[in-house]
Structure formats: structure tokens, C-alpha cells
Amino acid sequence: MVLDYYKLSEQPFGVTPDPRFLYLSPTHREALASVQYGxxxxxxxxxxxxxxxxxxxxxxxxFLSKVSVPAKTVFLFQSQPTPRDLLMNVLEDLGLQDHxxxxxxxxxxxxxxxxxxxKKGKPVIxxxxxxxxxxxxxxxxxxxxxxxxxxxxxxxxxxxxxQPRLAEMLATPKLEQLRQRISIxxxxxxxxxxxxxxxxxxxxxxxxxxxxxxxxxxxxLALIVENSGGIPRNINNLCFNAxxxxxxxxxxxxxxxVLQEVIRDLRLDSHVxxxxxxxxxxxxxxxxxxxxxxxxxxxxxxxxxxxxxLLAVLGGSLTWKSRHSAQVIDPLKxxxxxxLAAASVPSSIALTExxxxxxxxxxxxxNIAESPKAKTLNSPLSSNLRTHLPQKGGxxxxxxxxxxxxxxxxxxxxxxxxxxxxxxxxxxxxxxPGLLNLDQIRRGQSIRLPARDAVRGNxxxxxxxxxxxxxxxxxR
Numbered sequence: 001m002v003l004d005y006y007k008l009s010e011q012p013f014g015v016t017p018d019p020r021f022l023y024l025s026p027t028h029r030e031a032l033a034s035v036q037y038g039x040x041x042x043x044x045x046x047x048x049x050x051x052x053x054x055x056x057x058x059x060x061x062x063f064l065s066k067v068s069v070p071a072k073t074v075f076l077f078q079s080q081p082t083p084r085d086l087l088m089n090v091l092e093d094l095g096l097q098d099h100x101x102x103x104x105x106x107x108x109x110x111x112x113x114x115x116x117x118x119k120k121g122k123p124v125i126x127x128x129x130x131x132x133x134x135x136x137x138x139x140x141x142x143x144x145x146x147x148x149x150x151x152x153x154x155x156x157x158x159x160x161x162x163q164p165r166l167a168e169m170l171a172t173p174k175l176e177q178l179r180q181r182i183s184i185x186x187x188x189x190x191x192x193x194x195x196x197x198x199x200x201x202x203x204x205x206x207x208x209x210x211x212x213x214x215x216x217x218x219x220x221l222a223l224i225v226e227n228s229g230g231i232p233r234n235i236n237n238l239c240f241n242a243x244x245x246x247x248x249x250x251x252x253x254x255x256x257x258v259l260q261e262v263i264r265d266l267r268l269d270s271h272v273x274x275x276x277x278x279x280x281x282x283x284x285x286x287x288x289x290x291x292x293x294x295x296x297x298x299x300x301x302x303x304x305x306x307x308x309x310l311l312a313v314l315g316g317s318l319t320w321k322s323r324h325s326a327q328v329i330d331p332l333k334x335x336x337x338x339x340l341a342a343a344s345v346p347s348s349i350a351l352t353e354x355x356x357x358x359x360x361x362x363x364x365x366x367n368i369a370e371s372p373k374a375k376t377l378n379s380p381l382s383s384n385l386r387t388h389l390p391q392k393g394g395x396x397x398x399x400x401x402x403x404x405x406x407x408x409x410x411x412x413x414x415x416x417x418x419x420x421x422x423x424x425x426x427x428x429x430x431x432x433p434g435l436l437n438l439d440q441i442r443r444g445q446s447i448r449l450p451a452r453d454a455v456r457g458n459x460x461x462x463x464x465x466x467x468x469x470x471x472x473x474x475x476r
Contacts, residue, residue, distance in 0.1 A: 002247045006215065012207035013236040013243070017055075019062035021206055023199040023232075028059060031186035035063050035159060038184040039125060044146050044154045045181045047170070048161040050188035053233030056161045059188070060127050063159075070122050077129040083141040090126060107144075114148050114155035125157045132162035136174060143178040190230030197221055199232065200239060211252075216242070219256035227263050238262060398431060403445045409438045416449055424450075 003011065012021070024032065031048060038046035050056045057077065064073050074093040080086040087106040091097070094113055100106055117124055128134070128142070148155040160166065160182070170179045191199055204215060216224070220242070228234035241262045246254045401412055409428075413420040425438060431448040441447065 002243055005247045006209060006243065007211070008204075009208035011240075012203040012209065013240040015236070017058035017061050019058060019065055021203050022055065022058050022062050023195075023202045025189075025191055025195045025199070027187070027189040028055065031188055032059055032063060034184050034186035035060075036066070039123070039157045039159070040068070042154050042157070043183045044149075044157065045178075045183065046157075046159045047166070047182045047185045048159065048188070049164060049167050049185060050161075051190075051231065052163055053231040054188040054190070055232045056188065057129055060129065060159070060161055064125070064127065067125065072117050072122050072124045074124070074126040075129070076127065079130075079133055080128075080138050081135065083138055086138050086141055094124070103141075110145075111148055111155075118150070118153070118155050123157060124155065125159070127159045127161065129161045130163075131160040132164075132166035132169065136169075139169070139175060139178055143181065146181050191232070191235075192230060193222075193225045196225045196228065196230060196235060199235060200224070203236075203239075213253070216254045217256065220254050220259045223256055223259040223263065227259075237266065241266065398451060399449050401447050401449060403441050403443055403447060405443050407441070407443075409441055409447075412447070413449070417452055 003009070014021075022028070031050075035046050035048060048056055048060070060075070064075065067073070072094060074090055076086075076089055076093070078089075080089065083103055084101065084106070087103060087110065091106065091110060091113075094110075096109060096113060114124055126145070131139075134142070142158065142160070145156055145158060146154070167185075169175060170182065200216065200221070201214065209215060216239075224235060224238050228238055238259065242254050242258050245262060246258050249258075251258065399416070401416065403412070410420045413424055413428075417424060427450040428438065428447070429435065431450060435441075435447065
């Protein structure tokens with residue numbers, strides 16, 4: 001559908017390493033020439049280093065297709081976990097079947113093949129792609145392959161291609177002998193803006209695009225340059241998705257708004273909850289997660305942030321003043337947890353006058369059980385209630401408990417109040433408006449409890465009310 005809409009003979013931004021679509025930037029042309037020169041001069045080892053997505057594989061396929069002399073070629077792109085796997089794959093690509101587990105036997109068979117091909121005037125070229133994944137033992141066998149030679153020439157030419165980690169591996173002391181044998185090292189660099197334009201145009205022309213002006217507007221191309229990092233694979237992904245989206249909306253030319261939507265779709269940070277610490281993308285492009293600024297810190301939101309913050313501070317201070325002008329502290333707003341061992345707490349209820357405290361004094365009353373103002377009972381602690389803070393609220397005193405693990409409201413009330421009846425439940429609901437279900441309390445939750453006398457008073461009042469109601473009913 002996309003190809004027909006834009007009158008293309010094939011997909012210009014495919015994922016296969018087709019040498020026909022290879023665009024030779026100055027660094028790509030130099031790297032290709034270096035690899036060719038290393039082979040034609042019989043240097044033995046050549047290395048090609050580039051970041052992922054730079055087109056190493058495409059360049060190597062193009063190199064093998066342009067070898068000037070008849071040659072036997074081996075291209076290894078899969079992982080070679082062991083030395084035996086490496087030798088076996090080389091022999092198979094050369095047309096030799098070997099089922100021996102003896103590495104020495106395999107090396108002799110390979111040497112005989114190399115001598116035979118040399119007599120025919122056919123050099124053997126072995127290309128190992130993604131060489132940064134090779135184990136040190138496998139790289140040692142690769143080094144030994146360079147020993148297949150006569151007094152006049154090398155019988156095998158090896159090209160090691162890999163990511164920058166390959167260069168780091170070769171720089172280690174353990175691989176010094178292999179590094180000394182690599183006489184030519186070629187590198188690929190990302191495209192600049194002009195090279196990115198020419199790369200896109202080259203692939204479109206190869207695919208049969210002939211319309212003028214170009215398929216992408218200048219603004220769209222600028223977004224591709226900014227978000228691809230000059231890496232061909234990223235450019236292909238952006239262009240492929242942009243063409244698909246533009247075709248869906250019936251756009252003959254691809255504008256910047258289409259690229260912006262594609263960039264949002266391809267960006268990974270919107271799909272990742274937390275970016276691992278220490279991860280720093282080397283380039284700014286669409287396929288790597290990157291930090292994004294929140295819209296609340298830009299534009300008109302930023303202008304409103306300061307006045308809204310001042311209003312919030314002013315409102316908070318007025319609220320605090322109104323709440324504390326009556327010298328009453330809400331324990332649910334200022335929870336105080338006293339970390340005392342069970343043996344050191346003298347009572348399950350510690351009575352302290354706090355109605356006259358300021359908020360700071362209330363919070364600073366850390367060891368409340370040891371305060372000189374504390375009035376405590378001498379009975380031993382019979383529960384694991386974390387703290388009981390008496391409060392004066394109106395005409396009656398209250399206390400605050402911090403719910404401990406596996407505690408229930410029934411157990412708290414029995415230990416603190418000596419009862420758990422309807423009158424107690426009613427009083428607890430009055431003191432804790434936010435506590436909707438007394439059977440569902442959680443660890444660490446602050447709960448205000450009435451005083452024992454208040455509960456008894458409520459019980460007596462409730463009984464008296466029931467007696468009066470019963471007498472009135474009897475009089476009728």
C-alpha cells in the first residue's frame with residue numbers, strides 16, 4: 001500500500017543489509033577502502049569498529065561483492081561460543097564437513113584446504129561480524145588462524161568487525177598478541193546533517209522515487225537529523241514509520257507534525273517506569289530513553305507556579321493559626337510515635353497535659369513517658385500498644401494509639417478502655433470521622449480513643465435514656 005501510494009518499486013528503508021542501498025559517506029568510503037587495502041596487500045588482519053546500527057554488515061557485504069580476484073569467502077555472523085564451533089563453521093562455509101571433536105584434526109584439515117586454494121590462486125577471506133561477542137578462548141583461536149601461511153604470503157585474510165567493545169577487548173593485555181597482528185583499523189562515524197539528507201535521498205532514488213520536491217519537507221528532515229543521531233538504522237526506522245503514517249492520512253509529502261508523532265511513538269521512556277541509574281545515552285535519538293521536561297515546568301505553567309505557591313503557603317499559615325488559636329492539638333495531624341521497649345513503658349496509658357503545647361513542643365515531646373509532666377499509672381504494661389497520648393478536647397480527655405501489627409479494634413478497646421460495646425464504638429466514630437470501618441484498621445494508623453470515664457458516662461446516659469423511653473411507653 002505504501003509502495004503503491006508513493007510509486008516505489010521496493011521498500012527504501014528496509015532492515016536487510018542490501019549493498020544496493022549502501023550510501024558511502026566519507027567515513028564509510030574510507031573504511032571500505034581500508035578493508036580492501038588490507039586484504040589486497042596481504043596484511044592478514046583488519047578490524048572494522050562502529051557503533052550499532054552504523055551499517056557494518058552492509059558495508060562488509062558490499063566489500064565481499066567487490067573482491068577483485070576470485071576468492072573463497074566465509075562470512076560468520078552468528079555467535080561462536082567455543083573454539084570448536086568457530087573452526088567447524090569455517091570448514092562448513094568452505095565446503096568441508098567435519099564431525100571431529102579434536103581441534104588439532106580440524107586445524108590440519110583447514111590448513112590443507114588453505115594450501116589447496118592458494119595453489120589455485122584463490123585467497124581465503126574470513127569475515128567475523130559482531131566479534132565483540134567472542135570469548136577470549138575463541139579469539140585466541142582466531143589469532144592462531146593467522147599462523148596459516150607460507151614463507152611468501154598469508155593463506156587466510158581475516159576481518160574482525162564489531163562494536164566499540166571489541167576495541168576495548170583488544171586493548172587488554174591478554175589479547176596483546178592478537179592486537180599486534182591487526183595492522184589496519186577502520187572506523188565508521190555517524191552522519192552529519194548533510195550526509196543524513198543525502199542518505200535518505202539515495203535510498204528513495206534506489207527504490208524508484210522520482211517526484212520533485214522531495215518526499216520529506218525541510219522541517220521533517222531537521223527532526224530526523226536531531227532524533228536519529230546520524231545512525232542509519234535509526235534513520236530507517238524514523239523514515240519507515242513516517243511513510244506509513246503519512247500514507248494512512250493520505251499525505252503526499254511528509255511534514256514535521258508526522259515526524260513528531262512518530263518520534264513520540266518510538267521513544268521508549270514513555271514505556272519505562274524507572275530509568276536505571278547510570279544509563280546515559282551516547283546520542284540523542286528516538287530509540288533510546290531520554291529525560292524529558294515536564295510540561296508543568298515550561299511555558300505558562302511556569303509563570304503560574306510562583307503565585308500559586310505563595311497562595312498555598314499563605315493559606316496554610318492561616319489554617320494553622322485558626323486551628324491552634326484555641327490551643328487544641330489534633331493528634332491525627334501530629335502523630336507522635338514513642339519508640340520505647342515494652343519493659344520500660346510503665347503503663348498502657350501515659351497521661352500528659354498537651355493542650356497548652358505549641359505544635360513544635362508537641363512534636364519535640366519525644367520521650368513522653370519520661371517527661372516530668374507525665375502522670376502515669378504503676379500497673380505493668382499488658383499490651384503492645386505503641387503509644388497513648390491523652391488529649392483535652394472540649395470537656396473530656398482523649399488518648400491516641402498507634403496500631404501495632406495484628407491488632408484489632410476489639411483488642412485495643414479492651415486493653416485501653418476495658419470494654420468494646422455499642423457506646424464505645426459510637427464514641428470512637430465521633431472522635432475519628434475518617435474511620436469508616438472499625439474492623440479495618442492498619443498497622444501504624446493513629447486512632448483517638450475516649451477516656452474510660454467518658455465511655456462509662458455514655459453507657460449510663462444510654463441506659464437512662466432507655467429507662468425513660470420504657471417508662472413513657474408503659475404510661476401510654
